[in-house]
Amino acid sequence: LCSVTSRPAKYKDPLTDLPYATPGAFKLIREKYTEFLRKKGIDYGNVED
Template sequence: MAGFGLQIKTRQELFTVEFQIYEQFELERKKKREHATARRRVPPPYISVKHTINETTLVVPDIKVFKKPEVKPSFVCAVTGRPARYRDPVTGLPYSTPFTFKIIRDKYHKYLKTITDNPEVTEYMKQFE
């Protein structure tokens, strides 16, 4: 406690100094918390009234209508039905685990083996033989 410039002689003085430091810390924390919870308010539209000799005109500004943000679609694994975190770049199917990725690729290669009349597919399948 000598770092604070205090000379403490008894244990009671030590506890009171520590309590004061802790109390100060808690007050600072409370102030930060109160400041963070302040709500922001949008000011209401400014309506003005114009008086002339013949008439009184009420000017109302255009009220902005904000669109709701679109909800990001959640994908479901094509194999297990669990929430998918990944997408296969070749097939575009969503998957959740590496094992389901292997299943998707295996089924994709089996499907490609059935296509024999396309030269691009046969050339692609030669890589895996």
């Protein structure tokens, strides 16, 4: 199931290993992941792409 929409997930983000069903869900996962890294003081560049 998609981590964002709870729909059946066809895809898995290779960076976070989270399942997602839509491009919007993927974008949200990456945005939240980037936010998490910044709060932890970790700079991995732009991982939202």
